[in-house]
Amino acid sequence: MNKDKAIILEHYQQIKENIARFSKDYGRTPPDLMPDLMVVTKTIDAESIRVLLEAGHRLFGENRVQEAMEKYPALRNDYPDLELHLIGPLQSNKLNQAITLFDGIQTLDRASLFDKMMALDPSKAKALKSLYIQVNIGCEDQKAGIALDEADDFIEQVKQSGLPLSGLMCIPPQGFAAAPYFALLQQIARKHQLPCLSMGMSGDYEFAIAQGATLIRIGSALFGARTP
Numbered sequence: 148m149n150k151d152k153a154i155i156l157e158h159y160q161q162i163k164e165n166i167a168r169f170s171k172d173y174g175r176t177p178p179d180l181m182p183d184l185m186v187v188t189k190t191i192d193a194e195s196i197r198v199l200l201e202a203g204h205r206l207f208g209e210n211r212v213q214e215a216m217e218k219y220p221a222l223r224n225d226y227p228d229l230e231l232h233l234i235g236p237l238q239s240n241k242l243n244q245a246i247t248l249f250d251g252i253q254t255l256d257r258a259s260l261f262d263k264m265m266a267l268d269p270s271k272a273k274a275l276k277s278l279y280i281q282v283n284i285g286c287e288d289q290k291a292g293i294a295l296d297e298a299d300d301f302i303e304q305v306k307q308s309g310l311p312l313s314g315l316m317c318i319p320p321q322g323f324a325a326a327p328y329f330a331l332l333q334q335i336a337r338k339h340q341l342p343c344l345s346m347g348m349s350g351d352y353e354f355a356i357a358q359g360a361t362l363i364r365i366g367s368a369l370f371g372a373r374t375p
């Protein structure tokens with residue numbers, strides 16, 4: 148086994164152990180026992196992704212439609228049960244492509260994208276397994292996500308639309324403690340009785356698990372720092 152492969156597998160085991168430990172420490176009980184681990188593979192080559200597929204991992208996230216197009220059809224050919232979510236911004240003109248490529252979309256972040264989804268061929272929209280609304284939890288100008296003061300109305304509208312809404316997703320502001328933002332997202336999800344919370348990345352997943360994350364998204368803790 149080459150060295151890079153061994154390191155990825157070592158990190159993977161470590162993160163799985165951490166998830167189990169944090170879940171226990173923070174008193175997670177069934178059915179919320181442990182969050183799912185999503186492996187984020189932006190900038191990561193297919194060979195490294197295969198290391199985890201061979202180890203039995205199936206849930207992956209990518210930020211860009213184009214990059215996912217280049218890597219995932221071949222991987223899915225070999226591992227038909229892999230599950231891939233889009234976790235980066237989605238341009239409306241790529242929606243059709245995204246819907247055929249991804250099993251889940253976590254970045255429904257604006258009314259115009261919702262309108263486009265509603266206008267889709269219903270058989271296509273049904274192929275989507277899960278949908279998350281991204282909330283701009285830190286009210287940051289430059290960040291994607293539905294604004295906090297519009298979130299309640301938007302969530303209800305999507306809930307009633309018949310689209311397969313699973314829950315909420317957020318990326319907290321950099322440079323601040325993440326826990327209060329995770330707590331706020333949990334509070335909004337509870338208010339709307341949404342079961343899923345996609346939150347927590349390499350640097351803060353402990354706090355996301357403490358606040359009820361059902362899915363954490365991990366990249367650099369597995370593969371090392373990304374070269375931009």
Ligand SMILES: *Cc1c(COP(=O)(O)O)cnc(C)c1O
Pocket residue numbers: 187189210234235318348349350364365366367368
């Ligand atoms: C890159 C990215 C991640 C993973 O971030 P790491 O800090 O590398 O774990 C998670 N979620 C989203 C939306 C991302 O863009």
